[in-house]
Amino acid sequence: MTGDQAPRRRGRDETEEERADRMWGELIQEVRVAQTGVQILFGFLLTVVFQPKYDSLAHADQVLYIVTVFLGAATTGALIGPVSLHRLVSGRRVKPQAVRLASRLTFVGLVLLVATTTCALLLILRVATHGGFVPWLVALVVAWYLLCWFVLPLWTRRRYTAR
Template identity: 45%
Template sequence: MKVNGIEKTTLDRLPLGEPPDAHDQWNFAVRRETPTQRLDRNYAEILQEVRVAQTGVQLLLAFLLTVAFTPRFATLTEFERRVYVGALVLGAAATALLIAPAAFHRLVFRRRLKRELVLASSRFALSGLTLLMLSIGSALLLILSVTLGRALAVWFTAGVLGWFALWWFVVPMWSRIRNSRC
C-alpha cells in the first residue's frame, strides 16, 4: 500500500510518525532510502565536512595561541593587539561551533532526536565556517599589518575575505537559487 507516494512499510519507519515530505519521497523513490536512513546519511556528511574545517581551525588557533608568547608580540601596536584578540576569540568561537555537533549528539543520544541533531549540526557547521572565515581574515590582517602596514593590510584582507565569501557562500547560494526548482 502507498501513502503520498511512499510504501506503507516506509511510513512505519518515519521518526515519530511524521508525514513524509518531498525529500523523503524523492529519496525513497530514487535511493530506496527511508527518512531515518537519510537523517543518518546527512549527519555522517555533516561530520565529514566538519572534519575538514576542524583541521583548519585547529591549526589557526594553535598559531594564534603561540603568538602572544613570542618576543615580537611586545612590539605590536594597539590596533594589532586588538586584531589579534579578535582573531583569537573568533578562532575559539569557531572551534566551539565546529565541535558542537559531537557534544549535541552525545547529549541527545538515544533520545530519538536525529532530525533535531541534523538541523542543529548543520547550523553549527555553517556558523562555525563563518567564524572560521572571519578568524582567518583577522589573522591575515594582523600578519599583513605587521609586514605591509595597516592600509595595505586592510585592502588585501578585504580581498581575501571576499574570495572566501565568494566560494564558501555566494557560489553555493547562487547554485541553490538557480536550481531551486529541483
C-alpha cells in the same frame, strides 16, 4: 495515470531517519575539514602572545590579536559543537532534530571562520608589511571566501533545486 503521465520522481526513497543518518554522515565529513583548519589556526594563534615580538606590537595590533583569538575560540566551539551534540543525544531518537541543529552550528562556524581568518590575515599582513594596501588585499581574500563558501553554494542551490 499512464506511464508517460506519471509525475517525475525526484530525490531519494528514504525514511526521515535514513535521511538523517545520511545527512549526519555528510555533515560530519564536512565538519572534519573545517575543524582541522580552525584547530591549526587557533593553535598557532595561541602561541603568538608568547613570542618576544608580541610586546613590541602596536596597541591596535594587540587588540586585533585578542579579537582574532576570541573569534578562533568561538569558531572552534561552533565547529566542535556538532560532535558534542551527537554524543549527548545519540540513542535518544532525535537525530533529525540534531542534524538540523548541527547544520546550523556548522554554518555559524563557517561564518566565524571567515571572521577569524580575516582578522588573522589582517594582523599578519599589518605586522609583515605596514603597507596601506593591506586592507585591499584582505578585502580581496574575504570576497574570495564569500564567493567560494556562500555565494556559489547558494547560487547552485537556487538554480538547481526543484521549485
